Amino acid sequence: MSRISLRNVTVDYPIYNSRSMSLRNNLIAIGTGGRISKETRGIVSVTALDDITLELEHGDRVGLAGHNGSGKSTLLRTMAGVFRPVKGQIHVEGRVSTVFGLGAGLVPELSGYENIVRMAMMLGSTRSEAEAIIEDVERFSELGNFLSVPVSTYSDGMRTRLSFGVATAAHPDILLVDEVFGAGDAEFQKRAERRMEEFIEKSSIFVLASHNSQLLERFCNRSIRLEHGKIIESEETA
Numbered sequence: 001m002s003r004i005s006l007r008n009v010t011v012d013y014p015i016y017n018s019r020s021m022s023l024r025n026n027l028i029a030i031g032t033g034g035r036i037s038k039e040t041r042g043i044v045s046v047t048a049l050d051d052i053t054l055e056l057e058h059g060d061r062v063g064l065a066g067h068n069g070s071g072k073s074t075l076l077r078t079m080a081g082v083f084r085p086v087k088g089q090i091h092v093e094g095r096v097s098t099v100f101g102l103g104a105g106l107v108p109e110l111s112g113y114e115n116i117v118r119m120a121m122m123l124g125s126t127r128s129e130a131e132a133i134i135e136d137v138e139r140f141s142e143l144g145n146f147l148s149v150p151v152s153t154y155s156d157g158m159r160t161r162l163s164f165g166v167a168t169a170a171h172p173d174i175l176l177v178d179e180v181f182g183a184g185d186a187e188f189q190k191r192a193e194r195r196m197e198e199f200i201e202k203s204s205i206f207v208l209a210s211h212n213s214q215l216l217e218r219f220c221n222r223s224i225r226l227e228h229g230k231i232i233e234s235e236e237t238a
Contacts, residue, residue, distance in 0.1 A: 002094030002173040002204035004056040004079055009088035011049040011078055011229075048074040050229040051088070056205050063216030063237070064209040066226035072209035075226065076100065076176045079207065094173030094204060095124045099164050112147035112154075112162055119166045133169035140165040140195060161188060168195055174205045 049071050056062060064072040077083050078090060080098050098105075105122065106115050116137050120130035138147065141161040151159060167175065177196075193215075200206050200219060210216055216223065217237065225233040 001058050003058070003092070004054070004174065004205060005089075005091045006052050006054045006078070007089045009049055009052045009078065009085040009090055010047065011074055011083050012045040012047050012086045014045045048083075048229050049078065049085070052229075052231060053088075054224070054231070054234075056207070058204045060222055061200060061206045061220045062208070062222045062224060063220035064207065064224050064226065065211070065213070065216060070226040071229040072226055073100070073178050074229075076178050076207060076209055079174075080176055092174070096174045096176065097123045097167045097170065097172035099167045099175070099177045106151045106159055106163060108152035109150055111150055112141075112143055115151055115162065116147075116166055119163070120170060123167070123170065123172060125170055129170065133166070136169045137162070137165040140169070140191070157185060157188065164192055164195075168199045171199065171202045173203065175199060175203055175207070177206075177208045179210055 052075065064075060066072050074083060076098070077100065078085065079092065080096055080100075081092070105119050107118065110118065113134065116134055117127065117130040120133055121127060125133075141147070141158075143158060143162060146154065146158065147162075151162070154162070167177075196219065206219070208216065208219055221237055223233070223235055223237045224231055
């Protein structure tokens with residue numbers, strides 16, 4: 001049974017070589033939505049998540065809402081293990097797959113095919129399991145012969161199609177998605193939404209960060225709103 005548990009989790013971003021609370025640092029604080037504080041030896045830190053306690057279980061389809069810098073992306077990356085909390089504890093049960101931004105996780109020097117296998121294995125698949133999803137990713141991405149050439153030649157839209165195809169091909173227990181539906185052309189967005197519907201039916205936990213309230217209402221049964229790194233609202237929506 002899949003589960004994500006956060007207990008009093010705080011995540012800080014250290015900003016090194018900062019010796020004063022300058023205009024630049026204040027702009028960083030505004031941009032991240034977190035609190036900025038001066039520490040010892042000229043180190044300044046931004047609190048991106050502040051004392052977050054959250055329990056996600058099988059069947060949860062969670063929408064993360066909030067302004068830019070409210071902590072949505074940081075929360076997703078903390079769930080994925082990208083960021084480690086400076087305080088509190090996080091526990092994740094189940095295989096996690098992520099879609100974070102355009103082409104996140106791709107190695108530009110490798111071909112599309114090589115990246116499919118590499119990313120799938122990074123998400124926990126064996127080599128044989130990774131190779132087994134190639135045909136499915138080929139169909140979804142519609143990249144054709146481009147899969148044989150380095151990803152460095154791809155447009156942002158092509159990278160998104162490849163990344164999204166891999167992340168949703170193996171049907172992991174938990175899928176974490178950050179604003180991907182705003183990327184690509186209209187046709188890709190429609191195909192991505194259809195594929196997401198299929199994935200949600202088979203997944204255990206799904207978390208989507210987005211500014212699009214219609215998408216959150218469509219795909220999610222729980223809504224969490226963040227502001228300056230804190231959860232200010234959490235409710236069932238379906």
